[in-house]
């Protein structure tokens with residue numbers, strides 16, 4: 001018998017039916033791509049539970065989703081943004097906790113049948129059920145990613161997860177906001193069973209009946225391990241010896257079994273965390289605190305702490321910035337990169353990659369392994385061919401090692417890539433991505449060669465890091481099909497793809513490349529053509545400023561520390577070593593030719609280059625790479641102005657000088673129309689260059705300083721250091737208009 005609760009269905013997307021003694025509650029919020037959790041959803045769910053409780057024919061409940069690819073994807077985030085005070089947020093957290101406590105204490109067994117994303121509030125919901133079954137689909141992922149939005153799981157997650165899977169495993173998931181696949185969830189004890197999609201519902205109904213009949217006893221891995229440790233400790237010395245022999249058990253669980261061990265565990269976690277967040281991201285620290293209080297003082301105190309800290313985080317600036325980035329990337333996923341939303345991408349069934357070097361190998365990997373299309377690589381020689389295939393293999397091997405792929409899956413992905421030294425296999429490619437040496441003449445030559453062997457409608461994309469796409473297109477017979485696809489190194493790790501259109505690029509070409517990038521797992525921004533596009537352009541003055549500071553006598557380690565303290569993942573000098581000092585050196589004249597003295601690189605690096613220092617790649621740069629610890633190579637000071645005699649600089653000032661150069665240049669890019677919006681500028685700087693996410697990107701940062709204050713700071717440095725700090729004309733306009741960048 002199906003009970004139709006029209007009002008609830010209309011409002012919250014629930015349906016309720018009873019099948020053979022089991023109430024099935026299904027959530028499918030109409031008009032929404034994913035199910036999300038809000039106080040209203042919680043209330044509606046509880047009403048349905050009330051029906052299940054009151055109906056004597058109902059012996060158990062199955063809770064599931066009607067969506068194709070999501071269970072419940074988390075809390076409604078735009079709702080969180082409307083919250084004004086910490087007290088209000090704390091109250092909402094308490095309500096959520098109470099709701100899930102009631103579910104936890106529900107007198108009949110509740111089974112969560114999970115397919116698709118089960119994240120944040122969705123997982124907290126499932127955690128309050130008695131039994132969890134997940135499908136083995138790649139779409140199914142479970143986790144508490146709240147800390148990535150500057151929040152913490154505020155509906156009991158910080159208490160229920162450690163109780164279920166152990167402190168160590170819970171810290172691992174919550175502090176980093178990690179998600180796990182069903183197989184790992186099963187190993188952790190986060191779900192009790194993993195089943196194929198078609199039988200999820202029938203197994204869930206069966207388990208619900210078994211639970212209500214007392215025929216199913218649930219043994220969870222963490223509980224079993226705790227029991228084993230307790231049994232061993234009762235055996236005195238013999239037990240201790242056995243425990244020492246059984247190291248896995250000892251390290252994983254024994255620490256949790258006594259107060260001293262737990263203290264050690266939390267101290268260690270805090271230390272590691274601070275090293276990573278450097279005090280800039282309060283959410284993981286607060287999550288750790290809520291878990292600790294729960295473990296040490298009991299669930300009631302833990303929940304109170306969780307709600308209080310959740311409240312503090314919701315209204316924090318860091319969380320606001322992280323949520324804005326989340327919205328920006330979500331919005332980008334829905335766009336096709338053109339001003340006409342009706343333009344559809346064309347299907348890309350096969351990709352050709354030119355150049356099997358560092359970038360070509362990476363592009364081949366993301367195309368085959370993530371997008372899942374056949375790839376043909378062409379290099380000029382066998383060495384290049386071998387390099388590309390080896391690079392792909394080593395990334396796949398690493399994934400097999402980390403168990404994110406089986407060796408069989410890895411082999412299938414590798415088999416999608418073939419390579420050679422001629423253009424065979426290019427006849428039927430839909431897209432060619434070029435990553436040969438950075439040389440306009442060579443690039444024109446390969447454009448002509450590919451156009452001679454590919455179909456008329458084949459797209460030609462260049463991975464150039466600096467050459468204008470307009471110039472490249474001049475060497476093409478079909479310029480409307482020429483575009484830039486600027487990947488970042490290492491391609492398999494870096495999240496950004498910067499797509500560059502020139503004036504004649506056809507919209508279908510842009511839409512197609514945006515779609516390709518997305519399928520390759522990238523966050524894609526589309527920018528207009530110009531020297532250095534957006535990312536390379538704003539990086540140039542930032543690196544230049546670091547070089548000026550070195551020339552003035554700054555200490556290398558101090559300078560790097562200054563920018564790391566500001567929030568960048570590494571300092572500029574480490575970055576130079578990583579990307580290659582020679583590579584950065586070549587950018588200088590290109591920028592100078594295009595933008596004049598303002599973006600001219602100082603001569604600081606001349607002698608460093610002459611000394612054959614390329615950075616990490618030849619183990620000779622600003623740092624040493626041979627010893628155990630990476631240290632500044634003191635001999636490099638002999639090649640810098642000022643020699644070994646370094647001066648003391650204020651770290652805040654060093655950081656501000658470099659960072660403001662980047663911010664000011666980003667504003668120029670917006671004013672000149674290179675950037676289409678401040679949002680794209682924020683996303684590009686964060687995902688491509690590591691601009692501190694907690695500051696929200698250059699434009700959010702400018703807005704939080706206020707444009708007027710930023711202008712004053714730039715003028716101050718302009719007085720001191722001259723032309724290169726000239727405020728961007730667009731900044732002056734925004735200040736005069738009394739606006740901010742995001743409210744233009």
Ligand code: NAI
Nearest residue numbers: 355356357358359378379380384435436437438464465489
């Ligand atoms: P690389 O030197 O590692 O690889 C270039 C490859 O192109 C070599 O294997 C070479 O044999 C091959 N090649 C040269 N002429 C060829 C031809 N006529 N046909 C086929 N293959 C040919 O260089 P990398 O670093 O991979 O850079 C490639 C392109 O990507 C350049 O345009 C570079 O500016 C750009 N880029 C590089 C980034 C980096 O971090 N290395 C980042 C973003 C873009």
